[in-house]
Amino acid sequence: MSVVVLTLCVTIAALLYYLSVRKFSYWRNKNVPHLKPLPLLGNYGEYILMKKYVGHVTQEMCRIFSKEPYFGAFYGTEPTLVIQDPEIIKLVFTKDFYYFHSREIAKYTPNEVTTQNLFFTQGDKWKVVRQNLTPLFTSAKMKNMFYLIGKCGHTLEKLLDEETAMSGVVDAKSLMIRYTMDCIGSCAFGIDTGTMQQNPEKNPFVQMGDIIFSTSKLMGFKLVFRAIWPKIFYSLGLKYFPTDIDKFFTSLLMGVFEQRGHKPTARHDFVDLLLIVS
Template identity: 30%
Template sequence: MIPEWVQFNWLTICIAVIPLIYLYLTWNYNYWKKRNVAFVKPQLIFGNYKEVFLQKRTVSEVMEDIYKKLDGKPFVGFWRFRTPGILVRDPEMVKTVMVKDFHSFQDNALIVDPKMDPLLAKNPFFVSGEKWKNMRSVLSPSFTSGKLKPLLPLMEGVCEELLEYLRAAAPASAPDGIEASLTAFKYTVEMVARCALGIKGNNFTDSEGHLRTMVRRIVSPGFWKNIEFMILNFLPSMGSFLHLSWMPRDVDLFFTKIVTDEMDYRKKNNVIRPDYLQYLINMSKKENGVAYTEADALGHAVTFLTEGSETSSITLGFAWYELARHPAVQEELRQEVAAARGANGGRLPFEALMELPLLDQVLQETLRLHAPLMAMEKTCTRATELRGADGVACRVEPGTLVVIPVRALHHDPAFYPEPLRFDPGRWAPGNRERLVKYTYLPFGEGPRICLGMRFAQLQVKLALAYVVEKFDIKTTPKTPNPVVQDPTYFLTCAKGGLWLRFEERKSSNSE
């Protein structure tokens, strides 16, 4: 039996501690009120992230709700658990954060521990400060049109393999069809493996897809994977304490080995290939005024392999999905591609592909509706002031979280009438010029705009052009309508997948 004085002491402690815990949890909840900034009322413990934490909704959907609730405000306050953050709503304010006052918001908010993730720590997305600036100066030239054009024969070969895969898989897929997101992922992993590393991933023939599996283990939806992501993103100190990493150790070793082996092979055999890895190898040899090592080359090759495959596969899968739901657009695109081939002796040269107007419009509209990253998180790096058109000003302190609500901007009827309607015509000449700047951000904007943007667009355009020529893309009873976002993933992902049928066109058999 516990003595009464012990019971009394425990009761006293609880009475004293509970208010202190409450005070700790709510200490910052007056942050925006004190600064005269409009905000959405936070909930105890979670702030405005309860549905995110419970994996009921994505961050981008929660940010879109906040965006709508405080319509007319250039920026508003919210809380990620106890941490106050700013949601930027006005396009001019987006321009301020991403371009005009870039040096005050130059770092992305995601943090990677170099000790736990040595390869990902070299990813330009995670690097900050002067190191990021130096890295970008080295990597930017590798994604020019001049560097991409020589890759076209390699890329065309992967497209032909995609067509063969669809011919074999489509007949057996009725009536539900093929999961288009997975098919797109097989294509982009193979494409990036060839163009980045000069190796074959065998993604269309190997049912296990070892390379694909390893990439997917870094970037994949799932309850426990999302829990790890939230700890690493929201509570990085806890992530370090628990020894959590973005990339599992065996995956890190796998990628290190295949890239190192390929680099060693080229050195020993004096092999030179026109791919991204060769560019990185050459840069590590140059006296370019910036320290760039083979370890850097290894990290950037892995970055290209992982990021270049996942985000592009999301875009490609949704582009197929929208074409299946809009057969008239699909047929018009088919005719455009056929006309371009006819005008170029049956080929689709780099210049012709990049100049196809409807193909570009389909891609841009898909990215508007289904951008892979629908919320961008920045960190204030230098004290500054944000001042809205309504006259409200706020001093932003270093370390403050700043969110650009991409999904909300892309789906705002004030900028895009009937925003949920797939309408490639928005991007036609004459219409495109009337769109409000800084409301379209699938690749970001300003100095930190996505480095691999041109490559991503090229590989998606190629797959669209090749597939639409040879196949009718159709919906099935399993095709989602509307798409429900998977709340267990930080990138855009359809819950249950994107199921489509690819029917080979009879006219294409004799071609």
């Protein structure tokens, strides 16, 4: 029995090792400069183990290949091209952008409502969504929303005065979360969230914001797991945000639509723009 178990463990370990290194010859075969990757971790081991921010890991590699227009890396087990040359970057963001719009997580968007947006869409669906949304973000339409952000800014100033009058110490992170939620609520949903009132602990928007902007180890692990191995992440039935987040904002948006009779108003917020398009 012990021999069978040992054989099974060795077989599984060998299979996992093979799967984790089978793409590691990708950049070598294409004669692209790259660093030697580690099994399973690739070149982003410190990020995967949550020791360094992903940008810092990439920056360190950029310094090693400072004279190269681009270089190869391995994001976990997947080959990744890092471009440094400004002219190539310009092509990626303009003329050739159609070929670079997708992200690894894009094919798994049906698994999570929060990822069903332009940033995580691919292929022809991305093109259609982009064509529909582009007219909503013209300079004129964005300018019409400035007054909403201005109101949120004035509320923030008032809150800062009150907070500093009571104590010389201000929780900047909490304050910015509340301000961000207030701006999103006003511009996107057309409602006053009340997040910048005193004693906001029981405010549902503040509670949702605490979850969304959480920096806990669990959220960090889920962020890395989903980014590096999205197929495994969603195959296990995991989600980055709890379903309560999806239900809360879906219910909120549907309520705003019904309150406005599915017709645009004079607020010129994002809900109005969506109603105009629909």
